Amino acid sequence: MDELKLTIQEAQEMLLLSQSSVYSWIDKGKLQSAETPGGKIIIISRKEAEEIRNFNLKSRRNKVAKQVLQKNPQEIPNADAPVIDAEILENGSSEEALKSMPDITLRLISRIEELALDAGRFKQLEILRNEEKENVKFWQEKYHELNLELKKKESELNALKMELQAIKSRQSQKSLLSFFKKN
Secondary structure, X not given: OOEEEEEHHHHHHHHOOOHHHHHHHHHHOOXXXXXXXXXXXXXXXXXXXXXXXXXXXXXXXXXXXXXXXXHOHHHOOOOOXXXXXXXXXXXXXXXXXXXXXXXXXXXXXXXXXXXXHXXXXXXXXXXXXXXXHHHHHHHHHHHHHHHHHHHHHHHHHHHHHHHHHHHHHHHHHHHHHHHHHHO
């Protein structure tokens, strides 16, 4: 997978988002970020970045995209592609807008929302699985450490038992010798 690591500024420019939107998307889990000594970086696949950029280019409400289109008219999206009314996606649907939109668009919007929710759930599940793997690895290491310690203690115990037997056998030999010397 072709992964990009972008600063906040680079993410703004590439994804056509405002700085506050980038941070909002990070907070909502829509964008994956990591802390570095130089600040936050956004980690995103090239394909996903292109999809977000294209979506924002088609949006009627995206101010950043409008500014880019004013500077670079060659970036105007395909004329055949439908313009997306971001207000419906962001703020919920007004009844007038719903009535005027074709049924297929509503189903697509609904499906996109479902997929976005599923993607968030899968990301959370992936995080949980990674944590679980780390926990399993930690406890396996602990088990092996304790098992080694147990074997050492068992060998020490066996050595002490042998020493105790040797002492007992010496004492019994001494008592036998003293018995025979008396008699």
